[in-house]
Amino acid sequence: MSKVYNHKMENRHPLLQLFVFVSFFSLNLVAETLRLGVLSPRPVEITQERWQPLAEYLSEALPDHEIELIAANYLELDQLVTQGELDFVLTNPSHYIHIRYHQELSGALATLMVEDQGHALTGFGGVIFTLATSDIHQLSDVSGKNLAAVATDSLGGYQAQAYELLQENIKIPQDLNNLFLTGMPHDQAVQAVLDGRADVGFVRTGILEAMAAENAIDLDQLRIINSDRVQHFPLLISTRLYPEWPFIALARVDSSISRKIAGALLLLSNTSPVAEAAQVQGFSIPADYAPVEDLARALRLPPYDQEVQLSLADIWEHWRNLALTLLTVVASVLLIGSLYLLYINRRLARSYTEISAMAKRVNHLAYFDTLTGLSNRAFLHEQLDKIFQQNHSQMKHTSNLLVFINLDRFKVLNLARGNNFGDQLLKAVAEELQQTTKALVLPATASQQVARLNADEFAVLLAFDRKLSSHQEWKLGEQVAERLKERFSQPLELEGEALNLSARMASSYFPDSPQDSTEAVVRRVNTALDMARRQGGGCFVFFETPMGEQAIEHFEIEKTLSQAIRNHELCLHLQPQVTSEGQLKAAEALVRWEHPQKGLLSPGLFIPVAEESNLVVEIGCWVVTEALRLIQVARKRGLDFEMSINISARHFHQKNFVDWLKDQVYAAEINPKYLTLEITESLIIDNIDEVVEKMRELRRFGLKFSIDDFGTGYSSLSYLKHLPIHEIKIDKSFVQDVSTDPDSAALVETILAVAEKMQLQVVAEGVETQEQLEFLASKAKILYQGYYFSKPQPGEAWINNL
Template sequence: MSQFFRRLIASIFLLGITLPLLAAEPVRIGVLAFRPKPQTLAQWQPLAGVLQRAMPERNFVVEALDYPELEAAITRGELDFVLTNPGHYVLLAHRNGLSAPLATLISKDSGQPLSDFGGVVFSLAQRADIRTLTDLRGKTLATIGTSSLGGYQMQAYELTRKSVRLPQDARILTTGMPHDQVVAAVLAGRADAGFVRSGVLENMASEGKLDLNRLKILNRQDKPDFPLQVSTRLYPEWPFASLPNTDKDLARRVAAALFVLEKDAAVTRAMAIHGFTVPADYSPVEELLRELRQPPFEAAPAFTLQDVSARYQWQIFAGVIAGGLIVLLAIRLVLVNRRLAAARTRDHLLVSALEAVGNGVVITDTSAKIEWANTAFEPLTGYKPEEALGLRASELVKSGQQDQPFYAAMWSTILRGEVWRGEVVNRRKDGSLYDEELTIAPVKDESGTILHFVGIKHDITERKKTEERILHLAQYDVLTDLPNRALLNDRLQQAIAAARRDGTGLALMLIDLDKFKPINDTLGHDVGDLLLKEVARRLRGCVRESDTVARIGGDEFVVLLRTVAHVPDAKAVAEKIRNTLNQPFELAGHRLSISSSTGIALYPEHGSSEVELSKNADIAMYHAKENGRDNVQAFQPEMLDGRDAA
C-alpha cells in the first residue's frame, strides 16, 4: 500500500509541475512580413492580445517572418497558426500540408470592408494606342515584382487569357514596393502601363497623390459588390490557417475569437483591418498559379497515361485517325512509287527495244510535231533526235516527190485511227534523197481518242536500187543497154493502142547486120561486142527520143517509129540508118565497114497486132537479105506469097 501511495503522490507532484509548464508553452502565430518586420509586428501584435483575452490560460506570440523564415519555421513545426497572402498560402498548403483556412481577412484598404481584392491595369488616359489588354503586347509594363499576386500575377493571368504571355510578350519594369512607384513609373512615361493591387489608385487619390483623370483603367470589370476599380477577376483576401499538428480545439477557439472581432473596435483599428470572416474559396488562386506556372506549380504536372487519355481523348482520337491516314497515304505513296519504278523500268525496256529495232522510230503529237525519236533516226535523216524535237516530221524531210493528194490520203487514214503504210521519197539534212518505207500507227487512249502517232521508218533505198536493177536487167539488153525484146513488145503494144486511139500510124523496122559472124570469127567476140555497142549508139542517134531502139537478138535491132503513116517516110529513116551504119567503125585499132539489111512493117497498113507487124517486118528483112543485103525493104503482101511458096 505504502508503495501505491508513494507512486500516487509522485504522480500528483509531477502533474503539478507539468501543468504550469503546459500553460507556459506559447501559441505561435507566424505573420508574413512583406514590409519591415517591426511594422508588421506592430500591426499584428494586437491580435495576440485579442486571443490572449479569449484564452487566458494560453500564451499567444505573434512573429513577423519573411517568406523563407516563415517556411523554415513551419518545416520545423514551430508555428501553430499562419497569416499570409493567398498565393503563399496555396504554396504552403501544397508543400507543408497547411489546413484549410480557419478565416479570411476583411481588409480596410479603401475604408470599406472587403474580403476580396483584384488587380488593376492602367495606362495614361491620353494613350490612344492602348485601349485593350492585347494592346499591351510588346509594351513596357511596370510592377512591384513578379511574385506579387495583386500587383502582377492576377494581371498576367488575364493577359494569358487574351493570348498575351508574360513576361515573354512584353518588357517588365520592376519598381519594388510600394505600389506608388508603379504609378510614378507610368506617369513619368518610363512604362506604358502599370499593374497595381485594387485600392492603390483610390488610396493615392484620397491622399492627394494622384489625379485619377490622368489614368485610364484597362479591361475594367463591373463587380456589383466591389466598390474599387479592378481589371481582373477577384480573389479572396489573406487566409488565417492552422498547422496540421495544431490542437483542433485550440484552432476552433482561435477561429471563434477571430470571427467576433468588431470592425470598429480599438483592436481592429489598431490592426488596420475590419476583422475576419468565414474562410473563402482559394481554388481560383490555385488555378491562377497553375496557369502561370508559379510555385508550387512551376513544374509541369506529371501526367499519367490515363490523365492524358481522359483529357485529350478527342485529340488522341483525331491524332490516331490522322496518323492512320498518314500511314495509309504513306503506303499508297510507296505503292505509287513502286508502280512508277516499274513503269520507269518498262519505259526503259521499251526505249531500249525501240533503239534496238534498227529502224527509225518517231513519236509525234497529233499535229505531227516530233516528241521523241530513236538514235536510228539520225543515220536515216541526218538530223539528231534532239534537233528534230518540236518540228513537224513531214516538213523536216519533205522532198516534194509526193503530191498533196498523197499526203491527204495518208492523213485521212491515220485520223480514222487506222495504220498507214507506204513508200515515200524523203530528203536528208544534206539534201540527198532516200527511199523510205513508212508505217504510221495512231496511239489512242481508252476512249479511242488519238494522242500520238508512231512512225516507223525503214530505209529502202538499196532495195529500191536492186529492184530497179533487176527490172532493168529484165527489160534491157546487157551489152548495149537498149530495150530487149520483152520491153519492145510492151512498147509496141502501147504504141499500137495509142495509134489506134489517135488514128495515126507507126513503123516497125527490123535491122540485121550483114556478115557479122566473120567479124566475130576473125577479130574476136570482144571486137564484135564493141561493134554491136557502137551500132546501138548510132541507131539511137538516128531517131527521136520518143522512138524506141531495141536489140532483140545477136545482131538484130528493132526501131519503132511513132506517128509514121507512110512507107516512104519510114524508108527515109531506114535509109538514113543504113547509111549511118555503112560509115566505117574505128574499134580497138581496127577499121571496120559493115552493112545492114532492114525490113519495114507499118501499122495499120501491114498489120494490126504486134505479132503480125513483127512477123511482116521479119519477112521484109529477109527479102532485103535475099536482095543482096545492104538494102531496105518495106513489107508487101506479095512477099507472103513468095514465102509461102518457099
C-alpha cells in the first residue's frame, strides 16, 4: 500500500511543478497598468471612443505598461486625482490650473496641437467683434453696451475677453447695459450681434473664419476690436494667446516613464490614425500656462475665487487711482477755467482795427497753399515757433501733437494720369483730412490745423493750452491714428472713379524738454516717418525717444560695417563643445568686430543692422572663409574636432548658396565632415520645400546641420523629423534655470526625450554652474558649451593653446 501511494505521488510531482511554473510565468507577463484621465465635455462614450486610440498608441510606446483610458467630467476627474487613482491627465487649461493648485504635479509633458482653418495651432484666444457700422472702435467703447457670449465659464468665448476689458478698467457684467448668454454653439453669439440684439459679441478664435467659410456670414459686416493685440497669429484675435490642453503627469509617475510618454506624444504624426481619431494635429513642446493662471487670479475664478480680508492699505491701493483721477479732474477744470478767462481777457484787449484787407491778402499768399487753401510749410513752422516761444517765455507746459502724412505712389499716379488729375487728387485729400480732423473728439479749447508741406506730404497740428496726462496723450494719439488709418483704408471718389489710396503716417508730441525746438520736433516726426516707410504703406508710427538714438546708432553702424569687412576688423572667436569630462569634441565659431574706437563688439550690436541689408551675406561669406582657414590650421596641428558656424536665413536663401559653399570647401581642401551649419527654426518655416532640398544636397556632400536655439521658435516636430539634421542645441534660456525651476527642467527633459527618439546629438548652451552640469549629465549623454568650461576666445590663439 505504501509503495503504491508513493508511486502515485511521484507521478504527480511533475504536473504540480508545471502548474506552479506556468502560474508564476503568467503573473510576470501581466503589464503594469497606468491610468489616463481625460476631461469629457461631451457624453463619456463619445470621449472614450475619441481618445482610446491614443491610449493604445501610448501603450505600444511603453512595452511593459498598459494605458487604461478613463473619460470623466470635472467633478469625477477631480475626485480621481484626489484619490490617487490617475497617473496622467488630459484636460483644458483652466482645469489644469485648478488641479495644479490642489495637487502635486511633475508638470505638463506636452501641449495639444489642433487644426483651425488649415493651421496647426497650440494656442487660442478670444475675439471681440461688433458691426462694421457701429460706433465701437476700441475696448473702452464696450462699456455700457449690450454684449452676447456663449457662457461665462468659456475661456475662449468669455474669460479671455473679460480679462482684456479688465485691463481697461471695464468689469463685466457690472459695466455693461446687458449680458446675453446664448449657450453653445458660438454661432448664436454672432447671430445676436447681426440681429441687433447685442452691440458686441465674444467668440473663440477661428469661429468667425469658419462661419465665413460656410457662407454663414460676411466678415466685411464685422469690425474686430483690439485686432492688433497679437502679431503674426493666423486667425482673427482680440486677446492674448492661451495654450491648448496640456498632457499632465502626476508627481508619483517615474521620470523615465514620463520622458517616454512625452517623446511618444511629440512624435505623433498629424496624419496617423490616432491623430485623425482624436481630431488633432498631434502634440508640441509644453507651453507656458502662466497666462491662464494670471487670468484666473484677475477674474477671481476657481481656485482663486475665495474672499480675502482687506486692510485699509488694500482699500487705498484699490481706490487710489480713482481718487487721484478725481483730484486731477478738479484741478484740470480749475486750470482750464483760469486759462479760459485769461484767454477771453486777452481777446477783449486785442484791437481788431489793426487788421486790414491788404494784410490778410499778403498773409494768405505768404502762408497758405494756393492749390488746396491749406496753410503751408512756412505757416506751420511759424505756429510751431510760436508754441515753443509761449512755453519758454510764459513758463507754460502744454501738450501738442504734430502728424506728417505722406501719400504712397502719388508720383506714379501723377505721371500716369497727368498734372490736372494729380491736382484734383491733392485737393480731395486736403478736404478729407480737414473733415477727419474736425471729427476728432478734442477738448473745447484745442486748436487744429491741416497743412500741405510739399507735393504729396501733409501735416496735422493739434495744439492744447494745457499739459495732458500720459494716459490722455496715449488715448488722443490712438484716436488720431485710428481715424487717419480708417480714412485711407477707404476708396476715394474722384471724377467718378474709386481710388484706393494709402499713406505712411508718423507723429510726435512736443515739447518733450525745455530745450525742444521746431527743428527738433520736425526731425523726430521725419525719423518716425522713415520707420513707417520701412514697415510699408498704410502704417502709423508714433515717435519714441529711443528711435532717434537708434536711428543715429543704426546709421553709424551701417556706414562703418561695410568698411569693417574690407579693413579686416572682423574676427572669429571659438567656444568649445565638450563632454561632461571636459573632452573636446567641437567648437562654435562666433563673429566679433574689433571696432577702432569702441573696442570689441558682440554680434548682437551689428548683426541685426546687417540683416536689414545685404551686409549679412557679406559677413556670412567672410565667416565661412575664415572658419575653413581655422579648420586648416587645426588639422595641420593634428587636432581632430568639428567646427560649427551660424548661417543667416538671407544667406541660405541665396540662389547660388549650395554651389558657392561647395566651392569654398573644395578650395580649402578639407573634409566636409568637419563643418556643421547652425540654422534657426525660423529659416525652416520659410519656404520649407526649398530649404529641405538644399539641406539634403549639402548633407550628401558631407556637411552636417544643427538646429540652433531649439524650442524657442514655432516649427513643428512634424517638420523637424523630415529634416537631414544630426544635432539640436538647447537654448541657454532653458539651461540657466534647469536646476532651480521645475518647468525648465521638465522642458529640457522633454527635449532630451525628443532627441533620443530621433537619434540626434544634443548640445546644451550656456552651461555656467556645476549644478547645471550635474543635472544635465544625470539625464543624458550630451555635449556642453558655456562659461563653465571656457569663454569664447580668439580663434587661432585658442587653437595654438590646445
